[in-house]
Amino acid sequence: MDKNIENKQLNVVLIGNPNTGKTSLLNALTGMSLHVGNWPGKTVEKKEGSINYRGYSINIIDLPGTYSIAPYSEEEKVTFEYLKNEEPDVIVQTVDVNALERNLFMTIELLALGKRMVLAFNFNEEAQRRGIIAQAEEISKVLQVPIVSVEANRGKNKELLLDEIIKVSQKKATIPDYMRELIKNSNEIHHDETFKFIKEKISPYYNTSNAVSLTDKIDSVLLNKYAALPIFILIMFLMFATTFILSTPLVDFTEGLFAQLGKIIDQKDLPQFLNSLVVEGIIGGVGTVLAFAPLIFILFLLIAILEDSGYLGRTVIIVDRLFHKFGISGRSFIPMILGFGCNVPAIMATRTIRDKKERIIAIMINSFMSCGARFPVYMLFGTVFFPKTAMFVIMLLYLVGVLVAFVASWLLSKLIKTEEQHALIIELPPYRFPTLKNTLKHAWYHTTEFVKKAGTIIFASVFVIWILSILPLGVEYGSEASLVGQLGKLLTPIFKPLGFGDWRFAISLIFGFFAKEVIIGTLGTIYGGDKLLATMLPQNITPLGALSFLFFVLLYVPCAATLAVIKKETNKWLYALLQVMLSLSTAWIISFTVYQIGLLLGYR
């Protein structure tokens, strides 16, 4: 403790263009494990970490990537506000040497502020492979700023960088003398002047004339005029098919474990009350949900690969023209795809959308994108009711979610007052091979979040359901006469025309509002366990009713966490409320249609 007090405090901020490795660098310097992406807009919030180094306690802040210190979209404002209000000891700008000249535009803007700076040249090895030569030493002399060449993702030369940061922090902050030349006319930095300066003074030390680009070759296939869309659809198909096929045996296995555990405890001769709580409540409820942890892991692993490779950023331009017809732009697509994982970070990712109206639409339609928490519900019902076609039923659900999102955005774009249309200008980052470490970290993070959720919100919901299932005292557990049964029965008239008039489904939907996984947690608790679920469910619902139920689960209402983030990002409860009404009515209408048409066609 004493040592810490003696430590000198240093505040360091990481600034730089998108995809230049700020988050990687923060991870490398502090040992944190934030997820790194390869698309502009990955980091939308300020992130912070610290490290003790050579008697200094260095606090490091990672700001969202930005191309200029003047803000363009919501997430870029964070950097602007920070520079305006805070006084960091040292600014570290991460620079992608593959696009050095463009990166230096912001360097000049930052230098003009007269702050202490260090440049971290990143992706040097990639540049070398591509035949790009940047003479860091000479460039440092011209700019009068220290430069440290690093490989942020591996943490190479991080000590050198920290040493330089400490060294710079002790110097006086000055504005380099050439800057006077640059700002002589207008007292502000003009891109034109900057560009002239870079061309004259830096270009001699920077050679890209022999640069080869593997990215161009990959793009000629993935963004091919005719193949791009089919390839995209194929990739999405493969993503869900892989998740389904790989996780089926794993989920079977974990389900078996919980069933086994339930049996062992059942034989332990616990007091009946305790036995019921553990076997039916905790294992039946929480266990049913937890069994799907492998699915969550695989789903997020694949989404991480999509992000890290650089492909996700490109989907924007594949769909832009199409989306234009629905009143939104390709920009909205990244949050939509991220919504397949979890709607909460996906909605935060809409900050990259500059147009306010479009951003609101992107926020409002996001929960129609079926998140990872709904997948277990589909999988459970799918394997029970449609054992042979489960995968296709699940894909149909995803597809319908996307279609509803389109229709909703088209409608919303007609309803919400139009603001000016903004141009779509987007950088396509180079393809990079996703690192095993980064993708696993991402998947692991979401899996632990899922397990945590099982231990907190799902556990709490299941506990409440268990209490309601045993009360009033003496009632048969989880029967219609119990409190939970009576409560559910109040709502069944609403769901009867949709084909799931049994009270158990009504209750599961109510509790599913807290988190979608709770839907199967509730059913697991009421039926008293996962294995029983498979045999008991068909007694209370027909396959057609189950299908209709799944459509309802897909669309009916965003979970509590998503609603909270909708309120936070739009700053209005009104939008959260609107969202609830919009999705509830959509869900009801679609489930009704599915069920009634199914009946007419003779299904049941």
Place this chain on the structure above:
Amino acid sequence: MKTKTLLQLQIGSKGIIKEILTDQVTKERLESLGMISGSEVKVVRNAPFGCPRIYKTLNTAIAIRNETANQVIVEESHG
């Protein structure tokens, strides 16, 4: 020298940017991404529906919509 708009450049050809006639905010955005008066731009390819198009400038790939590209004046470079 004959000038064209960026949109009029064929895929594969290059030009030097002369003037950007968009609104100021868009102009500054283009500039900070490297589409700036004096820089060389190459038309790389069309997106699947012909819009946006992908350009390369200052070793960076950028996609912009055709209506924006039509407001960027270039001088086609040969060879």
